[in-house]
Amino acid sequence: xxxxxxxxxARYTLKGANQSNDFxxxxxxxxxxxxxxxxxxxxxxxxxxxxxxxxxxxxxxxxVLSKSENFSLLPLEEEKYSPVAGLIHKYPNRVLLIxxxxxxxxxxxxxxxxxxxxxxxxxxxxxxxxxxxxxxVKINEVILSGGDLLSLSDDKLSILIDNIANIAxxxxxxxxxxxxxxxxxxxxxxxADTLNQSRLNVVIVLHTNHAQELSVKFAxxxxxxxxxxxxxxxxxxKGVNDSIKILTELCLKLFDLGxxxxxxxxxxxxxxxxxxxxxxxxxxxxxxxxKNNLSGYLVPKLVRDNGNHSKDWxx
Ligand code: SF4
Numbered sequence: 001x002x003x004x005x006x007x008x009x010a011r012y013t014l015k016g017a018n019q020s021n022d023f024x025x026x027x028x029x030x031x032x033x034x035x036x037x038x039x040x041x042x043x044x045x046x047x048x049x050x051x052x053x054x055x056x057x058x059x060x061x062x063x064v065l066s067k068s069e070n071f072s073l074l075p076l077e078e079e080k081y082s083p084v085a086g087l088i089h090k091y092p093n094r095v096l097l098i099x100x101x102x103x104x105x106x107x108x109x110x111x112x113x114x115x116x117x118x119x120x121x122x123x124x125x126x127x128x129x130x131x132x133x134x135x136x137v138k139i140n141e142v143i144l145s146g147g148d149l150l151s152l153s154d155d156k157l158s159i160l161i162d163n164i165a166n167i168a169x170x171x172x173x174x175x176x177x178x179x180x181x182x183x184x185x186x187x188x189x190x191x192a193d194t195l196n197q198s199r200l201n202v203v204i205v206l207h208t209n210h211a212q213e214l215s216v217k218f219a220x221x222x223x224x225x226x227x228x229x230x231x232x233x234x235x236x237x238k239g240v241n242d243s244i245k246i247l248t249e250l251c252l253k254l255f256d257l258g259x260x261x262x263x264x265x266x267x268x269x270x271x272x273x274x275x276x277x278x279x280x281x282x283x284x285x286x287x288x289x290x291k292n293n294l295s296g297y298l299v300p301k302l303v304r305d306n307g308n309h310s311k312d313w314x315x
Contacts, residue, residue: 009039014037025048037059039183052239054239058108059105060108083132085120094141098120098145099146100152103179104183104186109235110273123152139169141171142172142173157191165199171200173200177207178208185217196226198227204229209234230257232254232300235265235276236265236278236302239276240276242282244290283302
């Protein structure tokens with residue numbers, strides 16, 4: 001299999017504690033409920049001599065095993081807003097589809113790490129999902145999430161996007177993905193053609209937390225998505241990006257690559273992610289400093305998903 005083929009990287013991913021400890025020559029990885037998974041393209045960006053490397057920190061669990069107050073298995077209770085399996089409808093104009101349970105990487109702060117994917121697959125339940133969207137003309141935007149949609153093949157993606165484009169009142173397709181940051185080989189010519197040529201307004205919201213994740217290869221590949229609006233959202237993570245220098249660098253580097261910073265999310269309080277929590281006061285202070293450092297259009301909105309119908313704007 002060719003080495004610049006994304007399936008190669010998807011297959012030869014570091015999995016489990018033993019492989020990861022061997023690769024990084026450390027003993028910090030432990031096997032756990034949310035299994036370790038690190039794509040090679042991401043692993044190669046990690047400084048093996050730095051045990052506090054900000055990319056390493058995101059994939060290594062330093063889990064507090066005892067239960068913590070206010071942290072739960074499913075912090076956003078998304079299933080409450082799922083009228084049809086695989087579809088989440090929180091806001092009148094848009095629906096979110098769960099399209100895959102697979103991710104290129106397992107981020108240890110992930111709020112969906114305990115999500116019941118087996119009962120929520122919008123693709124296998126497509127007829128019901130489609131009927132629901134067709135029958136509600138207020139919906140003009142479809143958001144594709146997962147897991148990570150881009151773990152599907154280009155052919156499956158193309159069919160799904162065509163099916164969505166066939167619903168006349170849908171204007172915008174938004175894709176939330178971390179795959180193309182952690183595995184840039186995923187941006188194939190066929191994927192780029194599908195997205196660039198769609199009749200829909202296509203928006204990709206990348207999930208990037210640190211400028212070190214934005215590799216040379218990513219910078220080359222992202223230019224293929226010339227017909228797509230590119231935004232970024234980050235999670236504010238203690239020990240990863242909770243510094244004004246790091247956040248400023250990230251926003252500037254994103255802009256250099258044609259990507260606008262969109263959201264800076266407070267951590268969703270999932271059990272096991274306690275060590276990543278940044279306090280509200282510290283987050284607000286960081287955000288104020290960002291406003292001083294950057295032009296307004298480069299400052300992401302500081303938000304927290306409140307698990308109900310909306311986001312809390314912290315500022
Ligand atoms: S890529 Fe996104 S959905 Fe997948 S583990 Fe990371 S945060 Fe969770």
